[in-house]
Amino acid sequence: MITYYPYGRREITFALMLWLYFMPIGITAQTPHLHQNFEKYLLKAQQDSLSPITRERYLKIAYSAIRSTRADSVKYSRISKLVEVAEHLPDTSYFIRIAAEGMQLAKDLENPAHLGDAHWNYASYYLRGKEYGRSYEHYNRAYKYFTAAKNDYYSGKMLYNMAYIASETHDLTGAEILLFRCIKIFEQAKKPRQQYRCYNVLGNNADDMEEFDKSLHYYNKASQLIPSFKDSLYYKLENLNNQGVRFHKMRNYEKAESVFTTALTYVNELSRSPALHAMLLDNKAHCLVFLGKLDDVEQDMRFAMRLRDSLGETAGSIMSRLHLANYYGKIGDTLEGIAYAKEALEMASGKELTHHKLEALELLAALDRPNTIPYLRQHIEIDKSINARDRKLRNKFTAIRYETAKYIAENERLFRQRLWIIIVGVSISAISILLYLNKLQRSKNRELLFEREQQQYDEDMYLMALTQKTNLEKGRTEERQRISKELHDHIVSRLFTLRFQWQTAPVGGEKEMLSLNRKNLNLLEQLESEIRNLSHKLRSIVYTEEERFLDTLKTLLAEKSEIGRLTSVFECKNPADWQQLSYVSKINLQRIVEEILQNVVKHARAHKISILMYRELDTLYLNVTDDGKGFKYARVKRGLGMKNMEARSQKLNGTFSIQSTIGIGTTVMIRIPFKLNIQ
Known part of the structure; x- marks a missing residue:
C-alpha cells in the first residue's frame, strides 16, 4: 500500500524558491570576503623575505579566491597582479599557466587595454630571460593594443622598452628612432621622468658609437628635466655619474674626477642610495688609476x-673586479689582476653578461701574456656569436618595425576614411536637418x-461692425440732439408763452374756478421744468460719449499700472x-496703447510710465515713456505685436517709432496727421 503526501511537493517547491531568493544575497555577502582574501594573500606573496615555494603557495590561494568570480575587467586586473608577482619566481611554470589564463580572458573581453597589458606581462617575462626577440614581439603587440585603446602613455612605455632591447642588441639606429617617438609622446603626456630616461638611453647609445659630444648633449638634456622631479637629488647624482663616465671615455680624466668628486660630496x-654610492666611488677610483693617483685607490675599490x-x-660586482684587475695590472701585480679578471669572467659567464665577459677576456689577454692567444680566440668567437645574434635580431626588429609602420599607415588611412565618412554623414545629416527646419519654418x-x-x-469685420455701430450711435446722438433742441427751443418756449399768457390774463369768477386755474398753472410750470430737465439730460449723454475715448485710455493706464505696480x-x-478723431482712429490708437502698456508690464521692469498726448500744427503726437531696463531695438526680433502696431499706425497714415537706451528706458512715439483722421 502506498501512502501519498499531497503537500510534500509544495513544501519542496517552496524551499527551492527560498533558496533561489537568498542565494544572490549570500553571493553578494561573500564578494567583499573574497576581495579581502585575495588582497591578503597577494600581499604575502609579494614579500621577498619568504621562500619562492611559500610565495607561490600564497599566489595559488589568492587565485582560488577569485577563480569562481565573474569574468570581467575586475577579474582580469586581479589576474594581472598575480602574473606580475609570478614573473619574479624561479619556477616559471605557474607564471606560464596564469599568464595564459589572463591572455585568454583579455581576448574573451575583447578589451584592447587588457590585451596590451597581457602582452606586456609576456614581454617583461622574456626580457628577464634575455629572450630579446620574443620580448620585442610582445612589446610591439602591446604597443598596438595600447594605441588602439588611446592610451598614449603606455604606448610610449612600450616604445621605450623596444628601444631598450634594440640598444642591447646594438640596433642603435632603430633604438634612436623609437626613443625620439617616445620623447614626443611623453612631452605631450607631460611625463618628464620618462623623457629623462629616454635621453639617458640616447646618451648611452651615442657613447657606444663613440660620439661622446653627442652623448654629453643628451645627458645635458636629461639634466634639464631633473628639477621637476620630487627626488631630484638622486637623479642629479645619477646624471653626474653618467657625465663622468663619458669624460673618462673621452680621456678627460681630470674633468671626470672633478665630476665624481662633486657627486660624492652629497653624503x-x-x-x-648605497648602489649609487658604490658606483660613484668605484668610477672615481678607476679614474684616479689613469691619472696615476694610486694612493687609497685599492681601499675605495674594495669598499x-x-x-x-x-x-x-x-653587474656592478663584475665591474668592480674588472677595475681592480686593471689597477693591479697598473701597479705590476699581474697575478692579483689575473685572479680578479678570472673571477669577473666566471661571474659574467654564469649570468650571461656577454659584454662584461668580453671586457674580462680583453683584460686577461693583456695581463696573462702566455695565454693571450686563447683568450683572444675566445673573445673573437663570443664576439662573432653576439654579432650574429644581434644581426639576426636587428633584421627581425627591422621587419617588425616595417610591419608596424604599415599597420600605422593603414590605421591612418582607415582613420582618414572614417573621418571622411563621418564628415560626409554629418554634412548630409546637417543638410537634411536644415532642409527639414526650413520646411518647418516655411510651414x-x-x-x-x-x-x-x-x-x-x-479685425476688419470688427471694425466694420464698429463703424456700423458708430453710425448707429451717431444717428442716435443726432436724434437726441434734435429732440433736445425741439424740446428746449420749441415745446418749452411755447409752454412758457402759454403759461405766461394764461398767468397774466384777467381771471374772475367763482372761488372754485380761481383755485382750478392756479392748479393748472402749477401743473403747466411743472411740465415745463420736466421737459427742460429732459433736454439737459439728453445733451449730457451726448457730451459723456464724446469724452469716453480719453477716459478709456486713462482706465487702461490705471489698470496696467496697478498690475505692474x-x-x-x-x-x-x-x-x-x-x-475729433474718427471712431476707427480712436479704436486703432486704443489698441496700440494697450499693446505698448502690456509690453511694459511684461518686459520693461519699470517703476514709472507716462502717456503724453499733444498737437503740433497738423500732427497729433502720442508718446508712451517708461524708465525700465531698455533694449537694443536693432537686435530685437519683431514679433506679431510690434508688426500689428506698425500696421495700425500705417492705417492711420502715421508713423510708429521706438527710442530705447539700456538702463534708462524706452519711449514709443506715434505720429498721425490730424486732418486725415478727424470725423
Whole structure:
C-alpha cells in the first residue's frame, strides 16, 4: 500500500524558491570576503623575505579566491597582479599557466587595454630571460593594443622598452628612432621622468658609437628635466655619474674626477642610495688609476666591491673586479689582476653578461701574456656569436618595425576614411536637418501668415461692425440732439408763452374756478421744468460719449499700472482735438496703447510710465515713456505685436517709432496727421 503526501511537493517547491531568493544575497555577502582574501594573500606573496615555494603557495590561494568570480575587467586586473608577482619566481611554470589564463580572458573581453597589458606581462617575462626577440614581439603587440585603446602613455612605455632591447642588441639606429617617438609622446603626456630616461638611453647609445659630444648633449638634456622631479637629488647624482663616465671615455680624466668628486660630496643622499654610492666611488677610483693617483685607490675599490656584493648587484660586482684587475695590472701585480679578471669572467659567464665577459677576456689577454692567444680566440668567437645574434635580431626588429609602420599607415588611412565618412554623414545629416527646419519654418510662416490674414479679416469685420455701430450711435446722438433742441427751443418756449399768457390774463369768477386755474398753472410750470430737465439730460449723454475715448485710455493706464505696480502719469494737452478723431482712429490708437502698456508690464521692469498726448500744427503726437531696463531695438526680433502696431499706425497714415537706451528706458512715439483722421 502506498501512502501519498499531497503537500510534500509544495513544501519542496517552496524551499527551492527560498533558496533561489537568498542565494544572490549570500553571493553578494561573500564578494567583499573574497576581495579581502585575495588582497591578503597577494600581499604575502609579494614579500621577498619568504621562500619562492611559500610565495607561490600564497599566489595559488589568492587565485582560488577569485577563480569562481565573474569574468570581467575586475577579474582580469586581479589576474594581472598575480602574473606580475609570478614573473619574479624561479619556477616559471605557474607564471606560464596564469599568464595564459589572463591572455585568454583579455581576448574573451575583447578589451584592447587588457590585451596590451597581457602582452606586456609576456614581454617583461622574456626580457628577464634575455629572450630579446620574443620580448620585442610582445612589446610591439602591446604597443598596438595600447594605441588602439588611446592610451598614449603606455604606448610610449612600450616604445621605450623596444628601444631598450634594440640598444642591447646594438640596433642603435632603430633604438634612436623609437626613443625620439617616445620623447614626443611623453612631452605631450607631460611625463618628464620618462623623457629623462629616454635621453639617458640616447646618451648611452651615442657613447657606444663613440660620439661622446653627442652623448654629453643628451645627458645635458636629461639634466634639464631633473628639477621637476620630487627626488631630484638622486637623479642629479645619477646624471653626474653618467657625465663622468663619458669624460673618462673621452680621456678627460681630470674633468671626470672633478665630476665624481662633486657627486660624492652629497653624503646624506648617498647613504640612502648605497648602489649609487658604490658606483660613484668605484668610477672615481678607476679614474684616479689613469691619472696615476694610486694612493687609497685599492681601499675605495674594495669598499665599493663589498658594498655591491652585499646588495646582490651582479653587474656592478663584475665591474668592480674588472677595475681592480686593471689597477693591479697598473701597479705590476699581474697575478692579483689575473685572479680578479678570472673571477669577473666566471661571474659574467654564469649570468650571461656577454659584454662584461668580453671586457674580462680583453683584460686577461693583456695581463696573462702566455695565454693571450686563447683568450683572444675566445673573445673573437663570443664576439662573432653576439654579432650574429644581434644581426639576426636587428633584421627581425627591422621587419617588425616595417610591419608596424604599415599597420600605422593603414590605421591612418582607415582613420582618414572614417573621418571622411563621418564628415560626409554629418554634412548630409546637417543638410537634411536644415532642409527639414526650413520646411518647418516655411510651414510655420504660412500658418502665421494665415493667422495674420485671419486676424486681419476678423479685425476688419470688427471694425466694420464698429463703424456700423458708430453710425448707429451717431444717428442716435443726432436724434437726441434734435429732440433736445425741439424740446428746449420749441415745446418749452411755447409752454412758457402759454403759461405766461394764461398767468397774466384777467381771471374772475367763482372761488372754485380761481383755485382750478392756479392748479393748472402749477401743473403747466411743472411740465415745463420736466421737459427742460429732459433736454439737459439728453445733451449730457451726448457730451459723456464724446469724452469716453480719453477716459478709456486713462482706465487702461490705471489698470496696467496697478498690475505692474507702476507709477503712472496721463497728460492730454488739447483733448478737443483728440475728440475729433474718427471712431476707427480712436479704436486703432486704443489698441496700440494697450499693446505698448502690456509690453511694459511684461518686459520693461519699470517703476514709472507716462502717456503724453499733444498737437503740433497738423500732427497729433502720442508718446508712451517708461524708465525700465531698455533694449537694443536693432537686435530685437519683431514679433506679431510690434508688426500689428506698425500696421495700425500705417492705417492711420502715421508713423510708429521706438527710442530705447539700456538702463534708462524706452519711449514709443506715434505720429498721425490730424486732418486725415478727424470725423
